[in-house]
Amino acid sequence: MVRIVFRDVAGNAQEINAEPGVSLMVSAKAHGIAGIEAECGGSMVCATCHIYVDEPWFSAIGAAGPIEAEMVEYTRHPRLTSRLSCQILVTEAMDGMEVGVPLSQR
Ligand code: FES
Structure with a gap:
């Protein structure tokens, strides 16, 4: 399993054990991440799985592709480190990765 920390805008953190090869969104849903x-x-048509990926992991996994980036633009609070968690496949290299959940999704 791969440890991923989700953080809300207040700084509250919740660590989950994500399954490699499965999307980060699926693991987040399975663990009830608010x-x-x-x-x-x-x-990739709703953008309600939007997250901010902390460095150095954002640079490691890379920016969104063109279609994903277009979806991110429609979110209320996009950032340079925005990704859609449904488009991120969990790998062992992500162990310890920290991500933020946007205010607009709380
Ligand atoms: S789950 Fe809808 S865009 Fe990711």
């Missing part, structure tokens, strides 16, 4: 609604189930 603010990760994922209304479209991972079809």
Whole structure:
């Protein structure tokens, strides 16, 4: 399992054990992370799985592709480190990764 820490805007953190090879969104939903609604189930049409990926992990996993980036632009609080968690496949290299959940999804 891969440890991932989700942090809300107040700084409250919740660590989960994510399964490698599964999307970060699926693991977040399985652990009841508040603010990760994922209304479209991972079809990249809702952006309710939006997260901010902390460095150095953001640089390691890379920025969103063009379609994902377009979806992120429609969120209320996009940042340079925004990603859609449904588009991130968990790998062992992400162990200890920290991500933030946007205010607009709380
Ligand atoms: S779950 Fe809808 S865009 Fe990620």
